[in-house]
Amino acid sequence: MQILKAENISKVYGSKKGSKQYMALRNISFEVDEGEFIGVMGPSGSGKTTLLNILGSIDKPTTGRLIVDGRDITGLSKDQLAIHRVKKIGFIFQDYNLLETMTLKENIILPLAIAGYKAQVMESKLHTFAKDLGIMRILDKYPYEVSGGEQQRAAACRALITNPKLILADEPTGNLDSKSGKDLLELLTFINSEYRATILMVTHDVFAASYCQKIMFIRDGEIYNELYAGDDKKQFFDSIIDVMSVLGGEAI
Amino acid sequence: MIKLSTLAIRNIKRNFKRYVMYFFSLSFSVFTAYSFLALLENEQVSNAFIYDDRYRALLLVFGIIIMVFVMFFLISSNNSFIRARKKEISTYSLFGMTNRKIGKLLFIETMIVGLIALALGIGVGIFLSKLTAMILLDISLVSFTGDIRFNIAHKAVYITTLIFLAIFCLMGLSGLRVINKFELIDLFKADKMAESNSEGSIIALILSLLLIGAGYYLAIQEDSFLVVGASIPILVLVISGTYLFFWGGLSKVLHLIKKNKGRHYKAINLISISMFSHRIKSIASTMATIAVLSAVATTAIATGFTLYRSIEKNVYDTVRFDMYFYGGQEEVLDDVYKAFERHKIKILDEYTTQRYKCSPDMEPIIIEGREITFDQENYFRVYSESEYNRLNSVARLNLKPVHIKPGEAMFGYPNMIKGLESKINGKLLKFSNQTLKITAVTQKNILAFGAVYTLVLNDSDFDALYRSGDIVVIDPYGEPLDKVTVFKFENPLKFRDLNVKLVQILEGKTGSYRTAYNHYSESLETFGLVCFIGFFMSVVFILMTASLLYFKQIMAAEEEGHQYKMLRKIGMDMQVEKKVIVKRLFPVFLIPLVVGIIHSIFAMKAADTVIFSYMIPVENSYLTVLSYSGVMYGVYALVYGIFYFITKGQYSRIVK
Numbered sequence: 029m030q031i032l033k034a035e036n037i038s039k040v041y042g043s044k045k046g047s048k049q050y051m052a053l054r055n056i057s058f059e060v061d062e063g064e065f066i067g068v069m070g071p072s073g074s075g076k077t078t079l080l081n082i083l084g085s086i087d088k089p090t091t092g093r094l095i096v097d098g099r100d101i102t103g104l105s106k107d108q109l110a111i112h113r114v115k116k117i118g119f120i121f122q123d124y125n126l127l128e129t130m131t132l133k134e135n136i137i138l139p140l141a142i143a144g145y146k147a148q149v150m151e152s153k154l155h156t157f158a159k160d161l162g163i164m165r166i167l168d169k170y171p172y173e174v175s176g177g178e179q180q181r182a183a184a185c186r187a188l189i190t191n192p193k194l195i196l197a198d199e200p201t202g203n204l205d206s207k208s209g210k211d212l213l214e215l216l217t218f219i220n221s222e223y224r225a226t227i228l229m230v231t232h233d234v235f236a237a238s239y240c241q242k243i244m245f246i247r248d249g250e251i252y253n254e255l256y257a258g259d260d261k262k263q264f265f266d267s268i269i270d271v272m273s274v275l276g277g278e279a280i
Numbered sequence: 281m282i283k284l285s286t287l288a289i290r291n292i293k294r295n296f297k298r299y300v301m302y303f304f305s306l307s308f309s310v311f312t313a314y315s316f317l318a319l320l321e322n323e324q325v326s327n328a329f330i331y332d333d334r335y336r337a338l339l340l341v342f343g344i345i346i347m348v349f350v351m352f353f354l355i356s357s358n359n360s361f362i363r364a365r366k367k368e369i370s371t372y373s374l375f376g377m378t379n380r381k382i383g384k385l386l387f388i389e390t391m392i393v394g395l396i397a398l399a400l401g402i403g404v405g406i407f408l409s410k411l412t413a414m415i416l417l418d419i420s421l422v423s424f425t426g427d428i429r430f431n432i433a434h435k436a437v438y439i440t441t442l443i444f445l446a447i448f449c450l451m452g453l454s455g456l457r458v459i460n461k462f463e464l465i466d467l468f469k470a471d472k473m474a475e476s477n478s479e480g481s482i483i484a485l486i487l488s489l490l491l492i493g494a495g496y497y498l499a500i501q502e503d504s505f506l507v508v509g510a511s512i513p514i515l516v517l518v519i520s521g522t523y524l525f526f527w528g529g530l531s532k533v534l535h536l537i538k539k540n541k542g543r544h545y546k547a548i549n550l551i552s553i554s555m556f557s558h559r560i561k562s563i564a565s566t567m568a569t570i571a572v573l574s575a576v577a578t579t580a581i582a583t584g585f586t587l588y589r590s591i592e593k594n595v596y597d598t599v600r601f602d603m604y605f606y607g608g609q610e611e612v613l614d615d616v617y618k619a620f621e622r623h624k625i626k627i628l629d630e631y632t633t634q635r636y637k638c639s640p641d642m643e644p645i646i647i648e649g650r651e652i653t654f655d656q657e658n659y660f661r662v663y664s665e666s667e668y669n670r671l672n673s674v675a676r677l678n679l680k681p682v683h684i685k686p687g688e689a690m691f692g693y694p695n696m697i698k699g700l701e702s703k704i705n706g707k708l709l710k711f712s713n714q715t716l717k718i719t720a721v722t723q724k725n726i727l728a729f730g731a732v733y734t735l736v737l738n739d740s741d742f743d744a745l746y747r748s749g750d751i752v753v754i755d756p757y758g759e760p761l762d763k764v765t766v767f768k769f770e771n772p773l774k775f776r777d778l779n780v781k782l783v784q785i786l787e788g789k790t791g792s793y794r795t796a797y798n799h800y801s802e803s804l805e806t807f808g809l810v811c812f813i814g815f816f817m818s819v820v821f822i823l824m825t826a827s828l829l830y831f832k833q834i835m836a837a838e839e840e841g842h843q844y845k846m847l848r849k850i851g852m853d854m855q856v857e858k859k860v861i862v863k864r865l866f867p868v869f870l871i872p873l874v875v876g877i878i879h880s881i882f883a884m885k886a887a888d889t890v891i892f893s894y895m896i897p898v899e900n901s902y903l904t905v906l907s908y909s910g911v912m913y914g915v916y917a918l919v920y921g922i923f924y925f926i927t928k929g930q931y932s933r934i935v936k
């Protein structure tokens with residue numbers, strides 16, 4: 029089943045009057061099916077974050093259409109978009125974006141609380157996901173009291189808790205050490221297989237990308253290439269490195 | 281549905297530290313409003329002031345100014361406060377909260393905090409109401425002895441509550457506007473390009489300095505008529521110059537400092553100046569407004585204070601005697617003595633003398649475009665030297681006796697006009713068969729008793745002119761001139777009851793009378809009220825402007841936090857960081873304060889030219905004025921200093 033359809037998405041930065049216009053995305057079209065785990069790669073400044081923000085309706089495309097779960101969201105108002113986001117999309121950011129004034133538990137249930145769930149429902153959902161993600165122990169702590177890896181787990185839990193159709197992750201391992209990064213990637217794979225959650229992950233880390241089933245490469249705001257994971261993980265890894273070196277992107 | 285009220289209470293708890301200041305200023309606003317309204321309602325205060333429509337109008341205008349200002353202050357700091365919470369608010373939005381709901385949430389928060397502040401402000405207001413009423417009455421009445429009753433001003437409670445509920449609603453609406461302007465995308469790059477850098481404009485800088493300079497130039501003119509006439513242009517010039525300076529000029533100054541590479545490339549300057557000039561656009565109007573308000577407030581308080589300090593002197597400059605009256609001596613003197621006896625107050629001295637007049641021929645003089653003529657209607661009160669000295673010995677002015685040579689005269693004129701002395705000196709007074717020459721002029725301390733001009737003559741000249749009929753005891757309408765009686769007695773400014781009795785005796789039975797007490801209490805009422813209002817207004821202005829700066833900086837801290845994080849990553853140590861923070865925040869408080877005080881110094885110069893030079897009988901009255909004003913400037917600076925330190929502490933904590 030198709031979950032996301034982008035049609036000719038373009039994004040121009042800079043005021044219409046001002047001379048400094050910059051086209052960050054050019055006519056991007058693609059589709060995502062339910063249950064896919066897709067990686068988005070490309071050199072720095074190629075438009076990955078811009079694309080993800082538009083898919084998550086954090087930002088609006090300059091032109092083009094975006095259909096999420098069968099609904100065209102391009103013309104929606106700010107308030108309609110807010111409701112659309114909480115129902116359909118979960119976000120995981122590079123710098124976690126947890127509110128320091130709330131405990132991890134409160135951060136996680138925030139989307140549910142906003143959507144107006146009953147307390148017991150929130151508790152039981154929290155319980156399920158937190159247990160699966162292994163953060164039961166630290167739920168009552170504040171973000172600054174736990175490690176980056178644990179914060180990112182909590183952020184992933186927050187993204188999952190509304191059972192979104194689509195999880196968007198912008199360089200989720202970018203701030204983590206390799207051990208925590210690996211844990212998080214395994215977690216995402218687990219989420220993908222266990223809950224059949226569709227995941228779109230921006231990364232420029234080849235190791236992280238190798239967890240995906242499919243990679244979309246972006247250069248200068250355009251889709252440059254796509255790669256599918258085969259049975260051989262090593263070979264997938266090598267082909268990613270090949271494309272990246274052609275793109276001139278650095279594998280950090 | 282999530283219970284918004286639960287979330288609101290949590291948010292308040294979580295944001296407690298930030299809410300403390302907000303809460304404090306809100307409570308203070310409520311306290312101000314309540315105290316003011318309660319004063320209007322207070323029986324003793326209304327007995328003392330409200331019967332006079334002028335005072336009522338003064339109090340009302342003052343009240344409205346304060347409330348309008350409080351409203352702008354609250355809305356403005358609330359908006360800053362919301363911006364400071366941008367990250368939190370954007371996260372709500374990111375996870376599906378609609379703007380309407382966020383607005384509602386913030387409104388509930390405002391209401392919770394607001395209602396508590398309302399209760400606290402009114403509570404403290406009630407608790408201190410006795411004190412505020414006492415301060416007002418004490419500084420504006422000569423001898424306030426009554427006991428102020430402690431009471432709750434119901435109408436004031438009611439009106440204060442209504443006003444603030446209305447303001448809270450406006451704050452809610454204005455907050456909603458701020459939220460609507462938030463772009464979600466900004467959440468992820470808030471710190472990166474929130475504001476654009478401005479290089480400022482050299483034209484704006486020069487023009488602003490020219491405007492202010494022109495205003496100052498007009499304000500320091502010696503001619504009081506010119507200064508009064510130019511007061512509106514001065515205000516327009518200085519205020520527009522100030523805004524222009526903050527809008528365009530200040531950025532240019534910073535830009536020039538930046539270009540001075542030697543200084544700018546020192547790390548601390550590099551960082552702090554860049555941050556400050558980045559910030560300047562959003563704070564320029566606030567700083568300009570604060571500079572103007574500080575100027576108003578410091579001028580108001582300095583004027584009030586100076587007036588207040590000069591009242592007693594001024595009373596005797598005007599009245600000269602503890603009491604005097606003319607006419608009706610036979611009828612009232614016995615009663616007057618009895619009154620003194622009954623109140624057990626000693627009469628130190630008294631003297632009764634005939635009033636004389638004369639109208640010699642004298643050329644009119646023209647001064648400052650006005651003609652001063654001498655004729656039957658504008659006649660002279662005339663004294664012999666010995667009579668004049670005797671009268672002055674009863675006066676409270678400690679004057680040296682005068683000596684007038686035969687053929688000469690001393691001229692006295694009550695209005696002090698610059699250049700008068702040189703015009704009058706040497707002029708001739710032509711009597712029927714004798715001519716006298718004016719050799720001395722006095723503008724102060726003359727004893728005209730109903731006439732416009734005064735002459736003091738040598739005793740023998742006086743006798744000769746009386747005999748020749750030049751000096752007479754009837755006025756131009758043929759009515760005989762009364763005798764005048766002057767008194768000097770113990771503690772003339774203390775006993776209200778005695779004064780009431782004396783007024784009762786003298787009223788209607790004498791041609792005219794004056795008591796120092798009456799004059800003193802009238803001046804105190806007016807100046808005391810002006811002083812009180814100046815004081816009250818200044819306190820409100822100082823605290824509100826300072827906390828507005830505080831809120832703006834706290835908001836800035838949220839956005840700048842990430843820059844410090846980066847700077848730390850590239851090796852900024854604690855020592856440097858501390859210095860950067862000082863250099864970043866200090867100008868924000870210092871510049872408006874200094875501009876405001878400089879404005880005020882020039883305003884006080886104008887006030888000196890117009891009022892104080894006539895009131896304060898010293899050589900250079902401006903120095904006296906400055907010394908009184910200086911006290912107030914010091915207090916102002918102190919409060920700003922305290923707020924600066926509070927801000928620095930909070931700012932440092934946020935960027936950590």
Ligand SMILES: Nc1ncnc2c1ncn2[C@@H]1O[C@H](COP(=O)(O)OP(=O)(O)O)[C@@H](O)[C@H]1O
Pocket residue numbers: 041042050052070071072073074075076077078079
């Ligand atoms: N708000 C903005 N205004 C102007 N240009 C922007 C803005 N955000 C991003 N860009 C530009 O768009 C391009 C793509 O940025 P981004 O999507 O963040 O790249 P990345 O692939 O590194 O995530 C970059 O060249 C960036 O400079």
Ligand SMILES: [Mg+2]
Pocket residue numbers: 076077078
């Ligand atoms: Mg990016």
